[in-house]
Amino acid sequence: MNKVMFGRFIPGHSWVHRMDPRAKLVLSFLYIAVVFFANDVWTYAIMTLLLLLSVAASKIPLRVYIRGLLPLFWLMIFTVLIQVFFGAGGHVYWQWGWLVVSQNGLNSAGLILMRFVLIILVSTILTFTTEPLEIADGIESLLNPLRKLHFPVATLALMLSLALRFVPTLMDEAEKIMNAQRSRGVDFGEGGLRQRIRTIVPILIPLFVNAFNRAVDISTAMEARGYQDGENRTKYRQLKWHRVDTASLVIYVVSLSAVIVLRYFI
Amino acid sequence: MATDITFEQVNYSYQAGTPFAVQALKDINLKITPGSFTAVIGQTGSGKSTLIQHLNALLKPSSGTVTIGQRVITTETKNKHLKPLRKKVGMVFQFPENQLFEETVLKDIAFGPQNFGVSETDAEVLAKRMAGEVGLDGSLLERSPFDLSGGQMRRVAIAGVLALEPEVLVLDEPTAGLDPRGRLEIMTLVTRLREEQGLTIVLITHQMDDVANYADHVIVMGHGALLKQGSPRVIFSDPKWLQEHQLGLPSATKFAYELQQGGFKFDHMPLTVTDLADQIAPQLSKGAHPHE
Numbered sequence: 434m435n436k437v438m439f440g441r442f443i444p445g446h447s448w449v450h451r452m453d454p455r456a457k458l459v460l461s462f463l464y465i466a467v468v469f470f471a472n473d474v475w476t477y478a479i480m481t482l483l484l485l486l487s488v489a490a491s492k493i494p495l496r497v498y499i500r501g502l503l504p505l506f507w508l509m510i511f512t513v514l515i516q517v518f519f520g521a522g523g524h525v526y527w528q529w530g531w532l533v534v535s536q537n538g539l540n541s542a543g544l545i546l547m548r549f550v551l552i553i554l555v556s557t558i559l560t561f562t563t564e565p566l567e568i569a570d571g572i573e574s575l576l577n578p579l580r581k582l583h584f585p586v587a588t589l590a591l592m593l594s595l596a597l598r599f600v601p602t603l604m605d606e607a608e609k610i611m612n613a614q615r616s617r618g619v620d621f622g623e624g625g626l627r628q629r630i631r632t633i634v635p636i637l638i639p640l641f642v643n644a645f646n647r648a649v650d651i652s653t654a655m656e657a658r659g660y661q662d663g664e665n666r667t668k669y670r671q672l673k674w675h676r677v678d679t680a681s682l683v684i685y686v687v688s689l690s691a692v693i694v695l696r697y698f699i
Numbered sequence: 700m701a702t703d704i705t706f707e708q709v710n711y712s713y714q715a716g717t718p719f720a721v722q723a724l725k726d727i728n729l730k731i732t733p734g735s736f737t738a739v740i741g742q743t744g745s746g747k748s749t750l751i752q753h754l755n756a757l758l759k760p761s762s763g764t765v766t767i768g769q770r771v772i773t774t775e776t777k778n779k780h781l782k783p784l785r786k787k788v789g790m791v792f793q794f795p796e797n798q799l800f801e802e803t804v805l806k807d808i809a810f811g812p813q814n815f816g817v818s819e820t821d822a823e824v825l826a827k828r829m830a831g832e833v834g835l836d837g838s839l840l841e842r843s844p845f846d847l848s849g850g851q852m853r854r855v856a857i858a859g860v861l862a863l864e865p866e867v868l869v870l871d872e873p874t875a876g877l878d879p880r881g882r883l884e885i886m887t888l889v890t891r892l893r894e895e896q897g898l899t900i901v902l903i904t905h906q907m908d909d910v911a912n913y914a915d916h917v918i919v920m921g922h923g924a925l926l927k928q929g930s931p932r933v934i935f936s937d938p939k940w941l942q943e944h945q946l947g948l949p950s951a952t953k954f955a956y957e958l959q960q961g962g963f964k965f966d967h968m969p970l971t972v973t974d975l976a977d978q979i980a981p982q983l984s985k986g987a988h989p990h991e
Contacts, residue, residue: 612790
């Protein structure tokens with residue numbers, strides 16, 4: 434469980450670490466949106482370069498990012514296979530019953546795989562370089578305009594930060610429970626599908642019971658300290674927009690515009 | 700065949716090869732002999748829990764070897780076929796009540812043995828016996844484990860490990876969060892298991908009184924290294940060293956050191972209240988009160 438790198442924060446002082454979480458959120462969303470416009474070698478080349486540039490600016494080795502991709506390996510393989518076999522059209526290379534490997538199938542499989550990897554990596558940059566609570570603050574700040582529409586932004590942000598805060602706690606707990614059940618003779622990851630599903634029960638039930646107990650404790654502790662929903666709170670951590678943010682924004686907007694221009698005008 | 704456990708130059712790093720790598724164990728050499736009662740003490744974060752997870756191969760050393768009975772565990776050992784070790788070495792983790800999940804107490808205790816191929820009926824017979832062993836009332840067996848009190852849940856969890864009929868029982872702070880009576884009951888249970896069934900006991904604890912009262916071998920851990928090992932008498936003979944490592948003395952020993960400063964004489968530092976009483980009673984009856 435400790436090997437899961439996806440969604441972890443790695444402390445540091447790089448360019449990306451120093452950026453405002455709002456800037457990182459906006460740039461990640463922009464990037465993900467534009468990934469869907471990329472459709473040929475050149476546009477993908479720009480997207481990949483921009484990503485590698487950001488990875489370099491985060492001062493975290495690329496292999497750590499790659500390790501973050503590994504847990505999603507099977508999902509990627511599955512998606513690629515679906516595309517290969519069910520994307521029809523173009524030259525047919527191989528056929529067996531209703532399974533067809535065609536040119537279009539291979540093309541779209543390649544596209545999907547690239548998109549998959551790029552989107553995961555760009556979100557990994559965000560989570561590697563930004564503390565979960567900073568992300569929650571950033572989202573709250575970005576959603577602020579919705580307050581005018583009586584949208585409960587503060588409540589949403591609280592839920593989000595509580596949820597993010599307890600991800601590592603729950604993972605640690607899951608590991609402890611797994612160790613305890615392993616000691617009682619449970620084999621995780623062995624046997625057929627039925628067997629594997631059966632081994633999940635002894636983890637999930639204690640995990641849920643503990644999570645509920647903890648939720649009750651937290652709400653009691655918050656009430657004991659006078660927490661009230663919907664009050665106007667000031668922030669201990671103030672978000673500040675720096676020059677690195679403006680510089681990054683410019684780099685991203687220029688590169689991403691280039692992709693759009695290449696796609697539609699050339 | 701009796702199971703002894705030997706550590707030879709064991710090192711362990713968490714998340715080796717990532718930016719989070721932490722060396723949790725450094726060059727550990729130790730031996731746990733059959734029938735012994737070993738106490739593991741040390742500050743929080745000193746590597747105690749990592750150490751005990753090597754005892755049933757939940758963790759494998761990053762380098763060095765751990766020998767459990769006939770099995771040798773090194774960093775290359777495959778994760779398969781480790782299951783027999785889990786039956787030999789029963790592991791009661793901290794707050795073991797968090798591992799309960801079945802619908803009834805009986806089923807939960809019978810869960811372990813069934814994983815090792817014991818039939819459901821045999822496992823339930825075993826479960827009933829172990830429930831009696833830990834002092835659970837028979838009327839609780841058909842209840843949901845989540846309806847019980849904290850102390851009862853902990854006994855259910857311990858019974859669930861005992862039902863594996865291990866040769867070595869490892870307990871990680873089994874009395875944490877219990878009231879004095881609950882603590883005494885758990886410790887009495889542990890000593891009884893050792894005396895009646897010849898179980899080897901490994902106990903992580905912060906209670907120096909428990910170490911003094913029950914253990915015959917003490918392992919002191921600090922920053923992932925084994926700082927000292929020996930009999931309780933040896934370990935508790937150097938209060939200054941213990942204080943430097945943020946460890947305390949058993950209350951009887953502490954009391955004796957204070958009496959010593961007031962003029963009492965001890966030929967050896969008492970570890971238990973009985974020992975303390977035996978040594979101060981003659982000095983008091985002579986009427987030689989030190990302050991007079």
